[in-house]
Amino acid sequence: MKATINDVAKQAGVSIKTVSRVINNETSVRQLTREKVQQAVEELNYQPNLAARNLAGAKSFSIAYIYDNPNAYYIIDMQEGILSACKKQGFELLIHPCDAKNKNITEEVVNMVKHARIAGLILTPPLSEMPEFVKTLVDLDVKVVRIMSGDVAPDDLSPCVMVNDRDAAQTITQHLIDLGHKDIAFIAGDAKHMSTIERYKGYRKALKASNIDFDKKLVIEGDYSFDSGVSGAKQLMSTESNNTRPTAIFSCNDEIAAGALFAARLMNISIPEQLSIVGFENSPFSRQTWPKLTTADQPNGQIAEDAANLLLSQVRKQKNQVTISQYVPKLIVRDSSALCSNV
Amino acid sequence: MKATINDVAKQAGVSIKTVSRVINNETSVRQLTREKVQQAVEELNYQPNLAARNLAGAKSFSIAYIYDNPNAYYIIDMQEGILSACKKQGFELLIHPCDAKNKNITEEVVNMVKHARIAGLILTPPLSEMPEFVKTLVDLDVKVVRIMSGDVAPDDLSPCVMVNDRDAAQTITQHLIDLGHKDIAFIAGDAKHMSTIERYKGYRKALKASNIDFDKKLVIEGDYSFDSGVSGAKQLMSTESNNTRPTAIFSCNDEIAAGALFAARLMNISIPEQLSIVGFENSPFSRQTWPKLTTADQPNGQIAEDAANLLLSQVRKQKNQVTISQYVPKLIVRDSSALCSNV
DNA sequence: TTAGTAATTGACAGCGCTGTCATTTTTTTA
DNA sequence: TAAAAAAATGACAGCGCTGTCAATTACTAA
Numbered sequence: 001m002k003a004t005i006n007d008v009a010k011q012a013g014v015s016i017k018t019v020s021r022v023i024n025n026e027t028s029v030r031q032l033t034r035e036k037v038q039q040a041v042e043e044l045n046y047q048p049n050l051a052a053r054n055l056a057g058a059k060s061f062s063i064a065y066i067y068d069n070p071n072a073y074y075i076i077d078m079q080e081g082i083l084s085a086c087k088k089q090g091f092e093l094l095i096h097p098c099d100a101k102n103k104n105i106t107e108e109v110v111n112m113v114k115h116a117r118i119a120g121l122i123l124t125p126p127l128s129e130m131p132e133f134v135k136t137l138v139d140l141d142v143k144v145v146r147i148m149s150g151d152v153a154p155d156d157l158s159p160c161v162m163v164n165d166r167d168a169a170q171t172i173t174q175h176l177i178d179l180g181h182k183d184i185a186f187i188a189g190d191a192k193h194m195s196t197i198e199r200y201k202g203y204r205k206a207l208k209a210s211n212i213d214f215d216k217k218l219v220i221e222g223d224y225s226f227d228s229g230v231s232g233a234k235q236l237m238s239t240e241s242n243n244t245r246p247t248a249i250f251s252c253n254d255e256i257a258a259g260a261l262f263a264a265r266l267m268n269i270s271i272p273e274q275l276s277i278v279g280f281e282n283s284p285f286s287r288q289t290w291p292k293l294t295t296a297d298q299p300n301g302q303i304a305e306d307a308a309n310l311l312l313s314q315v316r317k318q319k320n321q322v323t324i325s326q327y328v329p330k331l332i333v334r335d336s337s338a339l340c341s342n343v
Numbered sequence: 344m345k346a347t348i349n350d351v352a353k354q355a356g357v358s359i360k361t362v363s364r365v366i367n368n369e370t371s372v373r374q375l376t377r378e379k380v381q382q383a384v385e386e387l388n389y390q391p392n393l394a395a396r397n398l399a400g401a402k403s404f405s406i407a408y409i410y411d412n413p414n415a416y417y418i419i420d421m422q423e424g425i426l427s428a429c430k431k432q433g434f435e436l437l438i439h440p441c442d443a444k445n446k447n448i449t450e451e452v453v454n455m456v457k458h459a460r461i462a463g464l465i466l467t468p469p470l471s472e473m474p475e476f477v478k479t480l481v482d483l484d485v486k487v488v489r490i491m492s493g494d495v496a497p498d499d500l501s502p503c504v505m506v507n508d509r510d511a512a513q514t515i516t517q518h519l520i521d522l523g524h525k526d527i528a529f530i531a532g533d534a535k536h537m538s539t540i541e542r543y544k545g546y547r548k549a550l551k552a553s554n555i556d557f558d559k560k561l562v563i564e565g566d567y568s569f570d571s572g573v574s575g576a577k578q579l580m581s582t583e584s585n586n587t588r589p590t591a592i593f594s595c596n597d598e599i600a601a602g603a604l605f606a607a608r609l610m611n612i613s614i615p616e617q618l619s620i621v622g623f624e625n626s627p628f629s630r631q632t633w634p635k636l637t638t639a640d641q642p643n644g645q646i647a648e649d650a651a652n653l654l655l656s657q658v659r660k661q662k663n664q665v666t667i668s669q670y671v672p673k674l675i676v677r678d679s680s681a682l683c684s685n686v
Numbered sequence: 687t688t689a690g691t692a693a694t695t696g697a698c699a700g701c702g703c704t705g706t707c708a709t710t711t712t713t714t715t716a
Numbered sequence: 717t718a719a720a721a722a723a724a725t726g727a728c729a730g731c732g733c734t735g736t737c738a739a740t741t742a743c744t745a746a
Binding site: 002047049051052054055073075076078080083092093094095096097115117134148181218226227230255258259262266284287288289290316 | 344385390392393394397398416418419422423426435437438439440457459460468491569570573598601602605608609627630631632633653
Binding site: 004005006016019020024030048049052053054055056058059181215 | 701702703704705712
């Protein structure tokens with residue numbers, strides 16, 4: 001039914017080993033022979049059997065995406081990006097959700113990697129930000145690629161795809177400054193996440209660049225949740241507070257922004273007339289608020305595909321065609337930010 | 344490094360074939376022998392190699408989850424449920440997002456099934472509701488399990504796990520009726536989805552059961568989106584309208600409800616004092632609105648695990664331990680519904 | 687007891703592919 | 717032009733497991 005390597009070999013008039021060489025892109029096959037084989041592959045619509053490849057060779061054709069992240073949108077984007085790269089290169093993707101707080105997570109993942117003969121792993125925050133965990137895996141002879149927040153890789157444990165949250169945060173803060181805002185609040189995400197730290201740095205940097213005094217009271221701790229946004233905004237905008245009321249809020253992600261938006265409405269503060277609110281991530285969430293959120297777009301699918309390609313080229317020991325490995329989320333101006341009315 | 348079937352056989356003092364029998368739960372192995380083997384398996388922490396099993400046998404140990412659904416939360420829940428069943432039974436899960444509107448989808452999936460030697464498939468709406476598509480797959484000798492909306496399977500193409508949206512919708516409508524509401528609007532989801540149709544039936548049934556006249560004008564077409572909710576609620580609650588203004592809105596899912604909630608706020612209608620709004624699905628979304636949504640909880644993870652178990656028992660040709668195959672989403676009363684003020 | 691049946695076990699081939707290494711062909715060098 | 721080196725190809729074993737079928741052992745009934 002399905003064509004096997006034998007069928008191809010017969011059709012091309014060569015040995016199966018030669019076919020194997022061609023489909024694995026090995027050198028030392030004459031151009032003419034290669035073409036004959038390739039033609040036979042086409043004609044028979046041959047696709048190598050993954051199980052057989054995994055079993056026979058020292059190599060494996062499976063990679064895994066290990067994650068622990070409450071953001072379903074993010075995960076789905078990642079999965080699709082990785083899958084797209086896998087499909088093109090004939091690899092198989094196993095997904096492995098897990099709990100970063102679990103003490104046995106390292107053991108669990110090591111076990112899975114060994115058992116399923118995984119060639120490589122893709123890690124996203126927060127797992128990618130756990131050095132011990134990453135080190136254990138790298139020592140295990142699996143290739144690893146991490147997606148992380150920052151401008152350059154923090155170490156050389158593995159190749160990384162960096163998401164420059166700092167610069168993006170600076171840009172988005174600058175956008176608010178350009179609109180005349182000076183009292184710009186910051187509602188933070190989970191303090192343990194690099195992304196929060198980086199976004200905070202960008203925020204500070206933008207203020208500094210425009211010589212705006214930094215007011216500690218305008219920084220609220222949060223945790224990347226809607227509720228954080230609600231309580232953060234309430235705290236910031238409460239009339240009883242003796243702080244300066246900000247005219248703009250930089251929320252560490254769209255969920256927080258949505259929460260802030262909601263709180264503002266409850267307090268009869270109109271957006272964006274009286275208060276500008278910006279998010280981060282450009283999740284579908286940000287289009288389901290009203291007004292729609294100004295935010296920073298992170299092309300997660302593409303980042304994931306990039307990471308997967310990086311990983312696959314590693315696994316296949318190809319010369320590292322190092323692709324762009326740094327992304328800077330881009331400002332998307334929508335309706336939740338406007339000129340500062342205090343000016 | 345990793346123990347193979349040979350190691351286990353040696354340790355237990357039997358042939359590898361006997362080990363194979365034990366790990367595959369075949370009959371005709373003496374109890375004593377079985378125990379010896381099981382002990383060896385334990386001692387060596389042996390886990391059969393999936394690639395080898397897939398290659399050697401006529402059977403396959405991989406199943407796939409094929410989906411096309413914009414709801415990331417739903418997909419993630421499904422994946423985790425299925426994975427959980429797979430892990431327990433030593434199966435591998437491949438995920439395959441796709442586009443139901445694509446003409447070639449059947450070909451695409453057939454190809455993947457053949458290529459990856461997939462033993463079984465899990466289908467969710469809308470794919471599970473495409474009879475032609477399902478039929479093609481079933482004819483292909485892959486086992487299929489569908490998750491669908493309804494009370495009984497619409498055909499016997501494959502086993503189904505049914506989600507009784509109708510009864511749940513009736514219950515949730517009844518909840519509104521119990522609160523004294525009589526003018527209850529209905530904002531529909533995508534008209535092509537069975538779930539919309541079923542929920543609508545339940546809504547009608549509840550009205551009828553309480554002898555409440557049905558008012559066609561209170562039914563709004565929508566599409567499971569936030570925007571649907573916004574525009575639907577606006578239309579319903581607009582003062583210019585010469586319709587009866589409803590005192591309660593049944594939204595076909597939480598996203599619609601969130602949209603309706605938002606529109607209500609914009610129109611200065613307080614929830615739930617002046618208007619009750621209920622959702623459906625109990626997505627994380629429903630906890631991120633304010634007030635939190637009264638909704639119907641659908642245990643997606645469990646439904647998925649159930650479906651996977653059904654599929655696996657099929658694949659393994661075990662006697663059909665038919666588990667519960669109908670779920671009725673349960674009413675969750677939160678803060679968006681209250682006594683009707685018109686009474 | 688003893689053939690006769692049923693339950694248990696094992697030997698062996700082979701799934702589709704890759705790794706090793708030997709063989710053949712081509713190219714280079716002297 | 718022959719010998720040496722390099723490149724291209726193929727024969728074959730074996731990855732870890734399951735299917736087939738034959739061999740062994742345990743249990744019946746006569």
